[in-house]
Amino acid sequence: MQDIGIAARLQRIGSRLRRPPDRQQPVTAYESGSGKNGAWSHESAGLPFLISTTAPTPHAYIYHQHVSVTLLSPDTFPTPAMDLLTQFVLALALLFGGIVVAAAITARQRRTAVAAAAAKAAAERTAEDEKIPIPTPLTGLTLDNLPRYDDRPWRAFRWPYHQTMSIFKLDINHWLDMDKWYKRYITERMDIIRRTGNEYCDTLPDGEDAALELLEVVVDHLTTRYPNLFVKTDIGVNNLVTGEKMDLRQPLKEPALHYVARLAKEDFYLVKRREDGRHYLVAAVVPAPGGFFGVQNKIGQHLDVIHTEVPYYEDKLKVSMERWFARMRPCDPVERASWFICWDHELLCNGIYALKDGEKVPETTDFSRYNVRVCRQTLRRLPKSKAIIFSNHPIFYSIEEMKDEPHVPLMLKRIVLNGPDKILKYKGFEKFDAHLIPYLDKLHQRQIDLGIVSEDTPLHTSKSYPFADWYDPKAPNNGDGYPNPYYAKYGIVPPSPDM
Structure with missing residues (x-):
């Protein structure tokens, strides 16, 4: 499954939120996502990413390295008539959710990079241990x-x-x-x-x-x-x-x-x-x-x-x-x-x-x-x-x-x-x-x-x-x-x- 990146993901979600009610679709971060009962999941950098359309209020949280982002249900998607305060709150929720997801992915990538560097260093030490020292010519x-x-x-x-x-x-x-x-x-x-x-x-x-x-x-x-x-x-x-x-x-x-x-x-x-x-x-x-x-x-x-x-x-x-x-x-x-x-x-x-x-x-x-x-x-x-x-x-x-x-x-x-x-x-x-x-x-x-x-x-x-x-x-x-x-x-x- 292709990871399109957090920025592109949020941009796509935002564009769908601006559609009129008769053109609303279940929200997903990936074109190839699949789900049941209005919920989609994706494994991003080793972290399950879940977007749900059934919760009444926006929120985002992390637990046990799992990221869950819940958005408004389809029948309450914002319309042009929605008041500015509601749109502002929703935007903040989306922004906070994106930051949390990005931070989780970055932390996981950092841990992966550190582990890879440690493994490489250990392999280099092992190779160095097996080397026979070479003498200097006494010409x-x-x-x-x-x-x-x-x-x-x-x-x-x-x-x-x-x-x-x-x-x-x-x-x-x-x-x-x-x-x-x-x-x-x-x-x-x-x-x-x-x-x-x-x-x-x-x-x-x-x-x-x-x-x-x-x-x-x-x-x-x-x-x-x-x-x-x-x-x-x-x-x-x-x-x-x-x-x-x-x-x-x-x-x-x-x-x-x-x-x-x-x-x-x-x-x-x-x-x-x-x-x-x-x-x-x-x-x-x-x-x-x-x-x-x-x-x-x-x-x-x-x-x-x-x-x-x-x-x-x-x-x-x-x-x-x-x-x-x-x-x-x-x-x-x-x-x-x-x-x-x-x-x-x-x-x-x-x-x-x-x-x-x-x-x-x-x-x-x-x-x-x-x-x-x-x-x-x-x-x-x-x-x-x-x-x-x-x-x-x-x-x-x-x-x-x-x-x-x-x-x-x-x-x-x-x-x-x-x-x-x-x-x-x-x-x-x-x-x-x-x-x-x-x-x-x-x-x-x-x-x-x-x-x-x-x-x-x-x-x-x-x-x-x-x-x-x-x-x-x-x-x-x-x-x-x-x-x-x-x-x-x-x-x-x-x-x-x-x-």
């Missing part, structure tokens, strides 16, 4: 300067020390960080996978879609962020660092995670939510766990089983992790870091975890070999498979290179000796504490002698946490990376992939 990083490239300097030391998720919003540019260790990592990781089979790389049937999607996202990220190191081709991608030309046409000739391991130096754990509402490990490629993790005793298990050995998981982390996983969106990647101390650069299993219960670090171990192995981790959700991707990237920092960063030696000593008991055992601190503490004392005294700190300076978490105090997150990175300024100041030889 200054090339094959020539990659062997000297250091990425962000992690210093994930806190005091007082306690176990929390301690997550930060991830700048997508740093999802797959690049550094001078890349080529060595890729070579060693693939050697581990070839030697161990599916012990450190495997995928369950319900994880195949997530593994394929991860490969796609890794290729897109690396070729966008590092265009001088990775290039897409008609059949796949070329890794210019290792020289490998990958054919990624379907069906793949190898498991998807094998390609991932030859592109990214991060370990990946793929987690999906099953029908029982819990999150399960459905795929993993982890050739660089450092001693913590083997795939076969964890794959197919839910988070509680995977984290059985993690200190304070049941008491402090379990509820928050499940809650976080359930509400995580593709547009909200996060990162965090944990760490332990070792005296080598092994990826699969550091020496500290190769020692048996009761064994100690060899007394002949040179102090310059001690490293802090930072396990830099990220979490993000993939939009298609809805899998949550947990990545772990080991980075080694020698204690020697951090020796003049304020309070680092004292912070390490305090944590090694006075951290929570479960943490001390989990990180194996008792295997080297007697050997390392005198060295840390010596470095702390050196900082006092140089005026870097004073004896009464309180120990607390650095304002720059979880990064070194000399790192400026706002400084532009043109491909030069973030070299430690103490290398040049004290003539320290930077750690090298060849070491």
Whole structure:
């Protein structure tokens, strides 16, 4: 039924009211209206509109969003002889009725418009939630300067020390960080996978879609962020660092995670939510766990089983992790870091975890070999498979290179000796504490002698946490990376992939 508008409607009604008695007709607002016993109704913008010709007096009112307009019956329609006062009252009634009808229609239209705008905004938010953040190309990083490239300097030391998720919003540019260790990592990781089979790389049937999607996202990220190191081709991608030309046409000739391991130096754990509402490990490629993790005793298990050995998981982390996983969106990647101390650069299993219960670090171990192995981790959700991707990237920092960063030696000593008991055992601190503490004392005294700190300076978490105090997150990175300024100041030889 066509809505002719309130103005046209009232004009038509008025013209009929001026007809002589012998030409009067039942009043209706629409040409196609129909009625019974002198009453007509119409659905206008969702509101029934009723004009009646049986009531003796004019009136208009609204109830329950229904508009009813009642006019004079046909035998009392105005004639030229009708007095001016009656015509004036009738005109006012018509005007008031029109205003009420117009107001009702306008209010309904306004509510409809507001609801439509809200639905559109919700749809846009949903679409935005599903977007994968796009990294910015780092064109200054090339094959020539990659062997000297250091990425962000992690210093994930806190005091007082306690176990929390301690997550930060991830700048997508740093999802797959690049550094001078890349080529060595890729070579060693693939050697581990070839030697161990599916012990450190495997995928369950319900994880195949997530593994394929991860490969796609890794290729897109690396070729966008590092265009001088990775290039897409008609059949796949070329890794210019290792020289490998990958054919990624379907069906793949190898498991998807094998390609991932030859592109990214991060370990990946793929987690999906099953029908029982819990999150399960459905795929993993982890050739660089450092001693913590083997795939076969964890794959197919839910988070509680995977984290059985993690200190304070049941008491402090379990509820928050499940809650976080359930509400995580593709547009909200996060990162965090944990760490332990070792005296080598092994990826699969550091020496500290190769020692048996009761064994100690060899007394002949040179102090310059001690490293802090930072396990830099990220979490993000993939939009298609809805899998949550947990990545772990080991980075080694020698204690020697951090020796003049304020309070680092004292912070390490305090944590090694006075951290929570479960943490001390989990990180194996008792295997080297007697050997390392005198060295840390010596470095702390050196900082006092140089005026870097004073004896009464309180120990607390650095304002720059979880990064070194000399790192400026706002400084532009043109491909030069973030070299430690103490290398040049004290003539320290930077750690090298060849070491």
